[in-house]
Amino acid sequence: MISGVPAADRGGTLSDFKRDKMIYYGDAMEYINETSEVIRELSDSGKDMLADAAGLIKGEKVSHLILIGTGSSFNAACAAVFSKRKKFGTGIQVFYPAEFRDILPLLSHDTLVAGISQQGTSTAVIEAVEDARRAGFRTLAVTGEEETPLKKAADAEMLTPCGYEDAGATTKGYTATTLALMMLSEAVLSKTVLSEATLPEAMLPETVLTEAVPTVDHKDSADVDIRKLCAAVERGLTGTDTEIRELSGKLASAEELIILISDGLKGHLPEIVLKFSEMCRISVRGYTADEFVHGIYNSVTERSVFLFLQYGNATCTEVRLQEYYREKGFKVLTFAGEQKDGCIGLEFIPLLQKLCVLTSREKGININIPKDPDFHRIIGSKKESRNVCRNKE
Template sequence: MTLSDPLMLREARETPELITRQWQENAAVSGALAATLADRRPPYAVTIARGSSDHACTVLKYALETELALPVASLGPSVHTLYGAQLELRGALVIAVSQSGASPDVVASVRMARRSGATTVAVVNVEDSDLAREVEFVLPLHCGEERAVAATKSYLTSLTALLPVVASLKGDRRLLAALERLPEALQLTLGLERPASELAERYRFAENLLVLARGLHFGVAQEAALKLKETCGIHAEAYSAAEFDHGPKRLLAGGVALLGFTSADAAADATARTYADLTGSGADLRTLGPTPGSTLTTPATNHPLTDPVASALAFYLFAAHLALHRDLDPDAPPLLSKVTLTR
């Protein structure tokens, strides 16, 4: 690491120690939230977020639904702030995810949810933010200042903030053990920076890229598509590998390249079959994830809920180096700023 490296890379490399800090410093509030949810089990959950934070919520949706059988919906903040709807959310678990905690539409939507009787949680980096002041429970990301426009460490810590709560509610000792070992796995993931850069080199002149995944990795694919737009100026879109045959596959006739996320969970076999069919038909597909034989194979974290963290970190290394291969500064994408205040 050198000081001349982009902030995006330097901040992503901080993640292993940040996960350790988050695990230690959030223990009390995680325990209190788990106890509250065990006592007043919500019938469903709602997430409120935008951008990278919303992609983290997609991963969280799969985590809560697969591990706790808790249905999760994404609430569009404009339903309340623009259309004036006062939603009935009594008894629901409402989770807002935000790096800054400053966006007025997210803050207003959470305020409405709490007034309607929801249990409200903020996963936020700025602990004295407007959002943090509106909720019952605050789970800090503990990232410190994130200066790069493209979020990295805040997204990754958003993926882990609620996992101790999930582990407690399910009594999942395997998940607790995986969380304890996760910093070590992420440190190993950082060792993939050179092969990630080498993989990125082949996309140096790409104008379009489709990103595929299923299940817990789909929110990582969404984040990957966003980062390719932000940092590399590539038109990228994320699709479920299960939905790709339902229309989007037509784009392959134009020679569009694919990046597919693999997994080591219940979606692994179905995803592998889809990727085999695509490569068998001549698609330009490279893969990233914990499945052995992936183009860029990430270290095993020993739990389906923690594997996406390593995959996302490996992708950030890929994206930052792809920007550099394209002679772009990933820290200064045109037309964008760090904090977007949507009303």
């Protein structure tokens, strides 16, 4: 069973700031272990999840899909766009809210704007969706909770069936949101006019979450095999436990972490850096090997610790970098996974999330208690805290 108390049973959402401070009470490791179940639920309920979007479009053409988000929601959108870039090109794009306002006057009238926030409370995303709606664009709220401020700001809602995450960092929600956005892009951009009365084949989850090989017409498009992905996640979480625990002990003393990834993980790099930053609470940077060698290597300090995330076969550059920095006396750590067809690197993400949780525990960090539990209230970066800012004006 996917954890998370239904909003209706809580008298609202946990993100309604019933607590005075942003402190969480869930277990991130429990949520990580639910990832494969969330993926199956997403596949089984994909048609229902997309129904509201179908009603919003009502047989009208969608030429562009614009995704707006912050944090892990933005990163999930980046991963979805990265996986679909060869199929849809510039037809699907992702922006931070401030960037979106710059391009809003340039959008064609048949653009669909989707605001993404797992808790549905991001102030910046909500205001961007409100701006788009006022400008006459169709707007969609993509959230993991019901009856959120973001839903109220949009024309329609796409609810990702991942359950609430009462923890200080998003885990299973990232995977669920990435897959949901891939499904949405297929539904609205596959040259299929959506009907309010029926949901055509383009709306079915197997068009993106497929049990088979991608079609010849779109052989360059990254699609996901649900069975392979679920099996890979489950095997990885159980089969690498000892390795991850040993690695977390070595990472615990790091003050400055440089993550170098294989190209197969490039779409997930922003989320990887975010997870290590927010859970381990150290300075973290991330690059591909090819990016790193062009100037960035000059920023390495005596405190730098390297973590090479190898997904598939290592390139010559990756191997040489590991050898170079080991010879220079730096701490060089590696974590490798076999690259699997039909998984687009998503099976690797729960393993890294688990590594972050265990490293934070080694460091004595409770990720459910932010460094400043009042941060969002003071800054006004969550919807519920906006009145605080406005009362001071």
